[in-house]
Amino acid sequence: MIVCVAVVGHQNNPLYLQSFTEADDALKLHHIVHCSLDVIDERVNNPKRSAPTLNETFLGLLYPTENYKVYGYLTNTKVKFIMVTTDLDVKDADARNFFRKFHAAYVDAVSNPFHVPGKKIASRSFGVRVSTIVKSFGSGTTG
């Protein structure tokens, strides 16, 4: 189950952060997302991998915390997508697929002429779309 998704701007400012748990753990998730940025920074700044992975937007597993796994995705405009999940064995393909959909939703949201770039995403339809993507992620892995 995905517990949290986040969009973080290129200046590492949070643009969107939504948790999907009932528990009051917003602060914790904020912290987790915030910390993941360190890992993303590190990956981006030390590209030790070979050339083909340089253009890869999917960053893979960022780091496992006690109960969560954090996956990351980096767009060309240096906007980061972060997904926190409780599933302990997530297939890379699933995660990739999730981020692709998420990215599309984000692109649509920021294409809104009323969206101010660099400001938090206030679009309600984006939220709805994201939550459906999140829900489908859970069902996709089981089915």
Add this chain to the structure above:
Amino acid sequence: MDPLRSYLGRLLLEEITPVVMVLTTPLAEAACKKSGLSFVDMLSPFSLFKKIDVPVRTASEVPYRLQMFKIRMVYASDVRKEDYEVADEKIKPVVSEADEKALPDLLSGPPQLEDVLGKPEAELCPLWIKKFNRELMRTLSFSEHETFDHPVACLLVVSSMDKEPISKFVDLFNTNQLPSLLNEGIMDPQILKHYLVLHDQQEGPQDIAVNVLAEMRSTLGSNDCKLLCINSSTEADGSNADNSWLPYKALGLNNHEGTCFLSMDDLNEVLQHLVYIMCVPFPLRFAGGTNAKEGKLCCSVIFLALDHYSSVLPLLIKDFMQDFASNHIIPYMEQKIRVLNQQVATTRKGFRNQIKNLWYTFTSIESQIRVLGDFAFMLRDYELALSNYRLLATDYKLDKAWKRFAGVQEMSGLCYSMLDQSRKDAEYCMENAFSTYLRIGSSGQRSATRCGLWWAEMLKTRGQYREASSVYFRISNEEPSLHSAVLLEQAASCYLLSSPPMLRKYGFHLILAGNSYYMSDQKKHAVRTYRNALFVYKQNPWSYINDHVHFNVGRWYGVLGILDVAIKHLLEVIACSHQSLSTQNMFLNDFFHYVQSMGKKFDVHKLQLPVFNMSSLRVVHEDHRTYASDADVDVSESTWQELEEELIPSSSVVRTNWLDTQPKSSLRKFKDSSVCVAGEAVKVNVELKNPLQIPVDVSGISLICQLSTNLDALSSDVSGLTLDGGKDQVNIEPSVSIFETNADNFIVSQLDIILRGGESKRVQLDVTPKVEGVLKLVGIRWTLSNSVVGYQYFEFDAQKKNKKGKKGRRRPFNNNLVVIKGLPKLSGSIEHMPTKAFAGDLQLLKLNLRNHSEFAVKGIKMKISNPRFLIPGDSSDIGLEFSHCLKKQKQSVVSSKSMKENFKGLLFVFPQDIEIQAGATLSWPIWFHAATPGNVSLYISLYYEMENSSDIKYRTLRMHYSVEVLPSLDISFAISMSSSRLQEYIVRMDVVNKTPSESFVLHQLSCVGSKWAISALTSCSSISSVETVSANQAVSCFFKIKDFEADSCKEAGSGSYRSDIALHPGTSGDVFDVARAPLADFHFQERYRQGKLAKGPCSLLDFVLISKAAGNSSKPSPDLQLLSHHTCHCSARNQSPVWWLMEGPRTITHDFSKSCCEVSIQLVIHNSAEHRSSVRVATFDAMPEKSQTVHPHDSTSVQGGWYDVSLENDIKTISSAKSTHHEKQYSKSISPYVWCSLSSAQIDLQPDSCSRVPLKVCIFAPGTYNFSNYELQWKVHPSKRAQVNEDVNGPSGGGPGHPFYVTVLQSV
């Protein structure tokens, strides 16, 4: 880097060292107690040898030299596994002691990014943390799965005062008294024994002791017996001696490595103490020399001093220890290693030890290998140690003795690390050990922690800080909260040390650490860690986290009683709009709680609750421009300036001549700053917003102002006036208290409001200067919930000024206002000015002007932006009864015409004799007409001059009203020409009521101008059926109008035709006069406006429909509401510009017996086009003949569309098919007639003119004839220029004649 020199190396040297078990007799212990120390404590400082420099040879043949060496002295009673709880209790003071020292730090500001990055590692990981780590590891001392805590030697101590010292030695090493570990066979009891006789110099001469020693040597062996004399100090009697050891205790020598834990401060304190108590000048010299920065240097200095002081004693101990270590312990260990090595080698070579041991006693081969490994490790023969550990690992693994296996792996990892060979192997071993410890459950937890600590140190030594921090993090999970906190803090510092520093993780782990500290009741530490993390969250808007940190820091500071700092931090979070209601409540409650605990009101610069939107700041001050209401200020200055263009004298008028500089200069002086008038309030509009969902109580909102009566200050230097250096000073936050309100010079308003959750309010704050001078607006102050005073200074920086671009609005914004002498001022308003009106609404209003000052004003002029809506009335209009005054009266209408000239343009000049005296009120009528639907802004500017001329000669009063005009009746007219009479028109009036609920009574319809007469159609003489148009109803009425000016007949004179028609039956005589003011004036405006829009080529006439609001059916409106709708430039709906009709007698009596009848008729042709046109008229007689050629049955068959076509008839019928239409129209009664005057005529018609063409018809028999057998063709010549161009032709057309029936009768 040499692993031995690294911190890990030091740690291993000091922690994994040979243990010497100490057994003392009570008397020996008592002798030591005289100096306040136990025997072990006394020896401990000398158990560390920095440079022992002894050769060591272990299993290999090649000896090497050992430099640093340490012995752990442990009482036999302590050689046991301690309870975890008890051990953990011992750790607690380490942490809590450190927090005492943290206090001064907490009072300073939180560290910033640069501070933290610049910190050396030592500061990030302070000594107390290192000490904590050691203590944590020590809780595992004497665990059964390891052997490096097994005593290597035993030191038996007997006092020289003891009776029979030799037997005492035997008693001491009595197995019953030995630690259980030795007795149970876990530890080897066959260890090196060393005998010491302790002699207290004060008890007696040394001879006794020497005798005892001799005795010992003879029985116990000469090498292993020693004599130690203590308390040799000459001046040291009982109490003094006690004191003299104080420094030792203070230095923390009970701790095995006490010297390292001291800060400079402690040392200085100790040194002073030392000097004071001992009164020895000598150490002072050393103290003087302790400027050295290193703490350790200081320590050694102290040691030197102490050594010197009681020179005999410590030197003896030192010698003893040196000898003990190098001559006994090390050789013993060497020998043991060799023996064990031999043993292991043979055992291993012979056969594998296949017997599974559940209990590994010291005799088991595994234990022996382990001992061998550990001894080798302690003597730093890591190669040997490693080979044995690896040997063991396989065995233990086979035996599934996991804890032992893990222990061996741990040691192998350390060996690899110390050998600095294979990092990978080291890592693998540590990882393996760590996970194995964890796997075995709770019994392995602390071991895992220790292993993790080693591991982390190992990684840190190699600079792998990130990995180290994750190890710290992992072990923190296994520990109780206090330990976990310290471990997390170390994890955090490792993230900071990693390159590049991972600040977010640093912050996060600090927060986690802080949380754990808080849970374990270490608030100071909690605050410290949170505070250190603050800067991480500052830069980015991670507000949730930032709020959490600030809030907790604030709260904990509050708990610690540091209220001011607590409040400072809480201030950061109280304006958290993004938090939930409950969180906001919590934040606010805590904030107020601490504020109240402070017990006094205090000032907060830039308090964020409520938020003052400084960009919304508007300063309204009135110089020569005054405003009727505050809303009027929002109108842009350019609108006013445009309006006032003709109203106010241009600047050249003010200056009488170019030499006369005096009046000018006084104005010039104020040019750069705004001017306000003493006694008149300067208003500041500002928006404030409550970001919370909780209502907040804001009271005493007022301006902070300064008024300097020294006027020259401004001209000399504005910044000089700003008293405190203006901005710069403001930035360094001068206390708000310096701006005490000076009630003599000015008065400021106080405002109390309660802002509901999320509410924004615009407030107006006033300051009224009382004296002349320069008023400076400094800022705003307010009180939040009666406990916190917030204040904020206005920031007028240049950038803002430019960005705002308030060009024309006000001169460059300046918070300095020049206060000039009091001036007369008019206030004005239009009484009962409607805010909503129906279109067409006509009202008489009153403009009231009041003079508040003690001087009269004169020369009043007024300009209105939209005369379509507002027209000033005549002074006579006042007091007239509304609507009645508009009625048609008997007197002449000419007088009202004069008004129009008076109101030329938009400027209205009040009669010259009007002056408004002091305190008086002038009322002036003003007409309002809601001309068109929509939102309309009406601007009125009043100009007046002062009686007593001062700096300002005149002032203007600006009024602004906006009216929402709702659609009411939609009226349109369709005029069509009467086909029978030339100058008559049929008018269809369509009235649609567009209101949802209102109904209107149609009162009167008037044509404007004397030329037109209007009357109801005779057929519908009563139109009472349409008197009321109710909501959404549409009504059409028909009228006839007649242009009787152009008409030759003078019926108008008779009065039967009038330009008004009453639509309401009861009011036929009660019509309104549209030719009088104000209806005429409004009509004039309407005509002008609508003329702009009119697109038709010619306009015929204007209509005015006057109606009355009937109100809702339920309640008839008591006051009569009059609506007038003006529809201008109506024109006839004609298709072609040229129209014509036949005129002539309709009935003729003629005697056909005498002659044929000649009828004279006229064809009247009218050109209504704007251009000249030519018309050609042709008559023809052929038509009847043609019609006669057509067979009746043929025509019917054509009509039917089906007929039997004969080939002969074919062509003929088709050719005549067109004419059959004409023929069809003719009635059967038509008899032939002949045109007899002319067959065709060409006429040129000027625009808008008529022409008559005389025609004659000859009739031969009585009957009714239709003289329509003619055709007209016309062509408009657009203009001269167009005429030249052949291609461009005006519209042209033509048509057959209209039917004109004439009945000719046979005269009798």
